[in-house]
Amino acid sequence: MRAAVIHGPRDVRVEDRPDPKILTPGDAVVRVVAACVCGSDLWPYRGIRETKAPHPIGHELVGVVEEVGADVTVAAPGDFVIAPFSLSDGTCQSCRAGFTSACDHVTMFGGADRDGLPVDGAQGEYVRLPLAEGSLVRVPGPVDDALVPDLLTLSDVMSTGHHAAVSAGVGPGSTVVVVGDGAVGLSGVLAAARLGAERVVAMSRHADRAELAREFGATDVVAERGDEGVAAVRDLLGGDLADSALECVGTKESMRQALGSVHGGGRVGFVGVPAGGSELPIGYLFSRNLTVGGGMAPARAYIPELLPDVLSRTIEPGRVFDLELGLEDVGEAYAAMDERRAIKVLLRP
Amino acid sequence: MRAAVIHGPRDVRVEDRPDPKILTPGDAVVRVVAACVCGSDLWPYRGIRETKAPHPIGHELVGVVEEVGADVTVAAPGDFVIAPFSLSDGTCQSCRAGFTSACDHVTMFGGADRDGLPVDGAQGEYVRLPLAEGSLVRVPGPVDDALVPDLLTLSDVMSTGHHAAVSAGVGPGSTVVVVGDGAVGLSGVLAAARLGAERVVAMSRHADRAELAREFGATDVVAERGDEGVAAVRDLLGGDLADSALECVGTKESMRQALGSVHGGGRVGFVGVPAGGSELPIGYLFSRNLTVGGGMAPARAYIPELLPDVLSRTIEPGRVFDLELGLEDVGEAYAAMDERRAIKVLLRP
Known part of the structure; x- marks a missing residue:
């Protein structure tokens, strides 16, 4: 698959990466329908935060489930899902209190999961999502393509x-x-x-x-x-x-x-x-x-409250996207946000 | 009158001080029935906070109103009152929001008021209280002397x-x-x-x-x-x-x-x-x-909620006082708290 990898300041490249596979029974593999660039992605992009080694980047996505592990019941292949920017088990005390972003097993995109297995970045064609059961939110289908930007904002912004x-x-x-x-x-x-x-x-x-x-x-x-x-x-x-x-x-x-x-x-x-x-x-x-x-927003906990307002178009948070590019143009996406030519850039793999 | 004055580390003396008088129409003069030593009084006592010049000390008191200025209607001579440890106007935005300790005109005991006039310390026989209308809480009488320690705790602790x-x-x-x-x-x-x-x-x-x-x-x-x-x-x-x-x-x-x-x-x-x-x-x-x-507790805002529970003996917060001394023994009061021989010392002028 193709996916964005950050190598250092102002150096984000789209590269060939291994197609993700189910590695644990709690995983889901999701085909990314839309991802985007976050203000916090600009930190390593600008060199304010050091990139010690090249790694996949991006942590906001909506997509369609390709495959799930044996323990995943929250969504099935073909379902449209929102992935919150931090993955969580949904069962620890912090998750039960509604603070999924402070989960005991909180797992971030582009790094490693609690088993030490690599987690893809969201700026790519596919992702393997550990902790899928606690993290994914299924959107009842069929999903109007015009709503994709709005739904995508629920993953983070x-x-x-x-x-x-x-x-x-x-x-x-x-x-x-x-x-x-x-x-x-x-x-x-x-x-x-x-x-x-x-x-x-x-x-x-x-x-x-x-x-x-x-x-x-x-x-x-x-x-x-x-x-x-x-x-x-x-x-x-x-x-x-x-x-x-x-x-x-x-x-x-x-x-x-x-x-x-x-x-x-x-x-x-x-x-x-x-x-x-x-x-x-x-x-x-x-x-x-x-x-x-x-602190880090417990997006997973908030999505069920915010999603109905998006589906009913009571709110249109997707209007923060003022530029849409293909995944191959990820470099321009970062540059446009870095130079404040765009508020927020949506990426279509 | 007699009142405590701190001169420096481990040097709190009871001295003759001028009897307080009404200086502005918003003042009250109160005869102190009971005062006490606060953990925060130990900071200058221990020299952790510098005492640049000798000044009256103490900021917790209950007492009986002696005299009020022309603008004071909240209490009259003879009334038993609780004075919160910070004085407030009761009318600014912070006061209206219930945060009297963050009052735009917050005034502390033992310093100067907004007019630059000296404010007595609570560890004394009498105090002049500016901002009396916004600060004092009248306790319906007659007040059982056994309740004095409990009522005193409402001023601060x-x-x-x-x-x-x-x-x-x-x-x-x-x-x-x-x-x-x-x-x-x-x-x-x-x-x-x-x-x-x-x-x-x-x-x-x-x-x-x-x-x-x-x-x-x-x-x-x-x-x-x-x-x-x-x-x-x-x-x-x-x-x-x-x-x-x-x-x-x-x-x-x-x-x-x-x-x-x-x-x-x-x-x-x-x-x-x-x-x-x-x-x-x-x-x-x-x-x-x-x-x-x-932060600093908005005692004035809380007293109306806590007072009924004290009067009904639902709570007995005065039990934190495990030593009672006369005002002349203020040095021993500080020493007992400093040396952790007492949790909190009540002073009777």
């Missing part, structure tokens, strides 16, 4: 935006600031609006992203950053600050922006992969009584 | 334990680990039990404190610390970890203990005054999907 909003305690009537106008931040706007937020302030300096944020439910857009950004939020809110902030970037600056945007006792939901240096200042949290929660 | 439990999301059926067996930790045990926790694991190495923890509702006591402490929690919980942990110390080690004691997606409520070095490791929070919240 929409579930991640939802996690930011849930972690920040967003509910009916909330006032929310969303820090980050990438695909996750935009999904956070959509999630906050979906959860009933009354006021959603998107922080964005890019006209196209701000426009999509408004279409996703942002009531206001703030272009300023830092203290000026906080002041702009106060101006918008009549001197008040937000109840909740969604931190959708992962830098020290974005976390500060989020923490500064909420009133005393406010909540920050963070889903930006920590880029280093964003350790939380506990004295500041203490004096302002802030709550911070989040 | 019981409200703080409650804040840890609320911040950690404790509710009916919760499994909770309480880190810290000082008066705050013990109050956290009581608060968790009061909120319906099914399993409350107190971490304590002191037989007398462990015994009080059990009387307050702890179902288990763990003496081990660090990784061994986490392993002991797992043993108790059949391989699982807790839903919530209360961090009631403020050190790096105690925060690690709390974070390690909860399952993926768990919540830590922190009320230990950060001693430095306990910045939160965001990568760890991210990978385990933990939520951390807390």
Whole structure:
């Protein structure tokens, strides 16, 4: 099969790889219908995170089951499935508590599973998925091809935006600031609006992203950053600050922006992969009584709640994809996101 | 009047101080019926926090109103009142959200108010309280003297334990680990039990404190610390970890203990005054999907909820006081707590 492999900074190649096979009774082999490039894929692409050895890449996919191991009952060959970006057993305490991304046996794409067996990347024609029973979500068919982008977002970006909003305690009537106008931040706007937020302030300096944020439910857009950004939020809110902030970037600056945007006792939901240096200042949290929660989104746990809204077109999270390419053009997909020419790129193998 | 003044490490003296007077229309002058020594008072006492200039000390008190300014309607001369350890306006956004300790005009005992006027310490015969209208809670009289210790805990320690439990999301059926067996930790045990926790694991190495923890509702006591402490929690919980942990110390080690004691997606409520070095490791929070919240307890906001349970003797938080001294013996009060001869010392002026 053909699949993307990262070799180092700005060096993602499509290569011939072995066709995946069932290796354990808990596996499924899935033919990838659509995958995409994540903001976090840009970290090794940009060299911010070192690539010690070439490895398959990509962790978001929807596809059709080709084959399942003996223990897999959740889906059968021919079924259309969503694979969450982290694979989980579905049975440990963290999974039972709804935090599948903190599973005792959490397994990531492009690495090795708990048995030491290689796991394919999602940016390829096929993947072997360990922990299939706990991880895969079957979509009742037939699946309208027009829904593929929306369904694909549930594997990561929409579930991640939802996690930011849930972690920040967003509910009916909330006032929310969303820090980050990438695909996750935009999904956070959509999630906050979906959860009933009354006021959603998107922080964005890019006209196209701000426009999509408004279409996703942002009531206001703030272009300023830092203290000026906080002041702009106060101006918008009549001197008040937000109840909740969604931190959708992962830098020290974005976390500060989020923490500064909420009133005393406010909540920050963070889903930006920590880029280093964003350790939380506990004295500041203490004096302002802030709550911070989040992390890797438990996409598997959220999909059953979000899927009906996608199938009914109540939400259209797939609109974050503004470029679609074939798998062979994966290099251009990364470059377009790296250079901010695209918000998020969908790949069709 | 007589009042305690801290001059430096291990040097707290009772001195003659000016009798407080009403200085602004928002003030009250209160005769202190009982005050006490807080674990956080030990920081300057031990020299961990520098005392740059001598200043009055103490921030927990119940008393009888002597006089009020023109704007104060919440209490009148002769009323028995509880003063929360932080004074607040009751009108700003943080106060309205229930986080009075993060008030825009938060004012602490023993320092200066927003007008630059000196505020007395609570360890004295009388105090001038600015922001009286937003801060004081009147206790319907007549007040049984036997209830004074219980009422006094609402000014800080019981409200703080409650804040840890609320911040950690404790509710009916919760499994909770309480880190810290000082008066705050013990109050956290009581608060968790009061909120319906099914399993409350107190971490304590002191037989007398462990015994009080059990009387307050702890179902288990763990003496081990660090990784061994986490392993002991797992043993108790059949391989699982807790839903919530209360961090009631403020050190790096105690925060690690709390974070390690909860399952993926768990919540830590922190009320230990950060001693430095306990910045939160965001990568760890991210990978385990933990939520951390807390800070200075909004005692003023909690007192109306906790007071009826004290008046009805449903809870007896005053049992944390195991030594009662006169104000003139304040030096011995600090020494007894510093040397861990007493859990918490009540002072009668």
